[in-house]
Amino acid sequence: MNIIRKYAQITIVVALLCAIVWLRRRSNESVAEVSVAPPKPTPEATTEPAASSPDVTPTALPTPISTPTPQSSGQYRDGAYTGQSANAYYGYIQIQAKISGGKLVDVIFLDHPSDNRTSQLINGQAMPLLKSEALQAQSAEVDIVSGASASSEAFRQSLASALGQAS
Amino acid sequence: MKKTITTMGMPATVQVLDESANPALFDEIFAGWQLIDERFSPYKSTSEVNQINAGQLSALNYSQQMIEIVRLAAEVKRQTAGYFDVWRQGRFDPSGIVKGYAIQQAASWLEAAGYRNFLVEIAGDIELRGQPSTSTGWRVGLENPFDRSQLIKIVELKDRGIATSGTYIRGPHIDNPISGGAAEELISLTVIAEDVFRADSLATAACAMGRAGLTFLAQVEGVEAYAVLPDRQAIFTSGFEQYVVETS
Numbered sequence: 001m002n003i004i005r006k007y008a009q010i011t012i013v014v015a016l017l018c019a020i021v022w023l024r025r026r027s028n029e030s031v032a033e034v035s036v037a038p039p040k041p042t043p044e045a046t047t048e049p050a051a052s053s054p055d056v057t058p059t060a061l062p063t064p065i066s067t068p069t070p071q072s073s074g075q076y077r078d079g080a081y082t083g084q085s086a087n088a089y090y091g092y093i094q095i096q097a098k099i100s101g102g103k104l105v106d107v108i109f110l111d112h113p114s115d116n117r118t119s120q121l122i123n124g125q126a127m128p129l130l131k132s133e134a135l136q137a138q139s140a141e142v143d144i145v146s147g148a149s150a151s152s153e154a155f156r157q158s159l160a161s162a163l164g165q166a167s
Numbered sequence: 168m169k170k171t172i173t174t175m176g177m178p179a180t181v182q183v184l185d186e187s188a189n190p191a192l193f194d195e196i197f198a199g200w201q202l203i204d205e206r207f208s209p210y211k212s213t214s215e216v217n218q219i220n221a222g223q224l225s226a227l228n229y230s231q232q233m234i235e236i237v238r239l240a241a242e243v244k245r246q247t248a249g250y251f252d253v254w255r256q257g258r259f260d261p262s263g264i265v266k267g268y269a270i271q272q273a274a275s276w277l278e279a280a281g282y283r284n285f286l287v288e289i290a291g292d293i294e295l296r297g298q299p300s301t302s303t304g305w306r307v308g309l310e311n312p313f314d315r316s317q318l319i320k321i322v323e324l325k326d327r328g329i330a331t332s333g334t335y336i337r338g339p340h341i342d343n344p345i346s347g348g349a350a351e352e353l354i355s356l357t358v359i360a361e362d363v364f365r366a367d368s369l370a371t372a373a374c375a376m377g378r379a380g381l382t383f384l385a386q387v388e389g390v391e392a393y394a395v396l397p398d399r400q401a402i403f404t405s406g407f408e409q410y411v412v413e414t415s
Contacts (some may be wrong), residue, residue, distance in 0.1 A: 129256065129405035130381055135311065135395065138318040140414040143299065145318065147291045147310025148333035148355060 168193075169205045174200040175208065175266070177290035181273065184284040184299060192280060196287075203272070206232060208389045216407070219259050224287040236261050236268060247383075248374035267330065269369030270294050273367030274363070287363075292330040294363040308411065312355040312395050319401070320393060322355075332356050332370040332397075352377035354395045359410060361389050378402075 078100055169182040170193045195197035206215045215233055217222040229237070240253040240261055255263045266289050273287045274294040286305055295305040304323035311317035312333055314340055322329070324342030356374045360366040367391060373380030381402050382393040391407040 010188045034248075070278055106262045130385060130402050131408075132400055132402045132404055135399050135401055137311070138308065138321050140306070140321055140412070140415045142306040142308035144286060144288055144293060144305070144317065144358060145291065145308045145310055146293055146331045147315065148312070148331050149315050150292070150309060157298075 172197055173205045174289065175269065176210070177266070179289040180286070181277075181288075182258075182286050183277065183282050184297070185282045188282065192282075196276060199272060199276065200269055203232070203265065203269050206230060207261060209260065209262060210285065210299065215258060215259065236264065236316075239268065239368075240264055243368040243372065247369070250375045251368055251372035262370050263371045264293055264364070266290065266312070267328075267364040269365040270367075271362060290369050292328075292363055294328045296326055297326045298325050300399065309357055309393065310355075320397070321412045321414055323412050324358065324359065324410060327359055327410075328366040329357065329359050330363060330366035330370040331358075332374040334374070352396070354382060354397055356380060356392060356394045357408070358384065359391045365390070 168188040171180045208214045227334045243251045270287050278287040287294045297303045308318035343345035358366040358370040358391045391404045395401040
């Protein structure tokens with residue numbers, strides 16, 4: 001799991017770096033866009049019961065959220081810019097970059113791959129929580145008991161019976 | 168109305184609380200299980216499973232039920248990254264899911280017949296629907312793998328399935344299909360899921376993963392688990408506590 005998380009993080013960082021480089025080259029043009037390379041979507045194994053695959057489609061075009069205002073200082077035009085959805089292995093990630101004072105001031109994740117529980121864990125959540133305790137005998141009445149012993153007794157009986165038939 | 172029988176070589180209980188319960192319902196369910204046993208028993212030489220393993224039955228001639236089992240097995244294998252596999256060492260052995268399937272079939276039949284408050288159990292795996300009139304759910308005890316006369320946990324379940332897998336009786340019989348070795352790290356593993364088929368198949372797969380099975384289950388939506396380790400400690404998913412009934 002940690003490796004997957006690292007790959008997702010590396011993907012995002014690389015995408016941001018590419019975006020920054022690209023922004024610098026295009027700082028004099030009318031619309032600055034932060035975008036990440038969109039690989040072709042591929043079906044992934046999931047831990048969810050699936051009658052059909054999750055329906056995930058990448059956003060087709062990057063769109064500026066607000067009209068960039070011309071400014072003379074800094075290398076980027078102020079505003080919020082939405083990148084294309086990118087395949088982060090466990091789903092799609094889409095970021096919005098906020099430019100203020102000509103500088104990149106914030107990056108927001110717009111599209112969490114939330115259709116897959118494993119992806120939720122990668123995108124900033126903690127590792128799955130497990131707890132531990134010592135065994136404690138319980139004394140209350142129950143309607144029924146769950147355990148593995150019954151099937152084993154039955155297994156022994158059944159095997160004995162089968163072997164009896166075979167001999 | 169409650170009845171306990173032996174089916175597929177295992178003890179089974181059906182309990183229906185609805186007042187409309189008809190004794191004939193037991194006959195229906197037990198007859199259905201008898202058919203499943205004849206079809207899937209590895210101990211019956213004429214079973215469909217043995218015919219498949221003997222190369223005597225082409226997939227084109229599988230019964231509808233066998234096709235369904237094969238389909239379910241493929242789905243579970245995918246969901247568990249191969250840790251559940253009905254094909255082992257060249258043999259087809261669906262016994263890991265037939266029990267859950269049989270319970271599920273009986274529960275579906277009872278629901279279709281209009282019953283709302285019942286449980287169906289085979290060898291410690293249970294489907295629980297509705298609740299007894301005096302409480303908010305069925306009370307299920309978890310067996311202490313080190314002392315079968317004791318319970319180590321009590322949970323209250325409504326419209327859930329619960330299954331327990333373990334190494335504590337037959338030894339490390341749940342083999343790790345990925346590494347090929349025996350999975351000895353979990354003495355017992357209880358899984359609660361939305362239905363018993365899911366609980367059963369996940370418990371079998373997770374038990375084969377050893378301790379990592381708990382981490383796997385913690386990531387599965389709608390599933391909680393409680394495992395007993397060889398040192399008599401228990402580890403459980405954080406959502407498991409929602410089902411626990413505290414007793415003195």
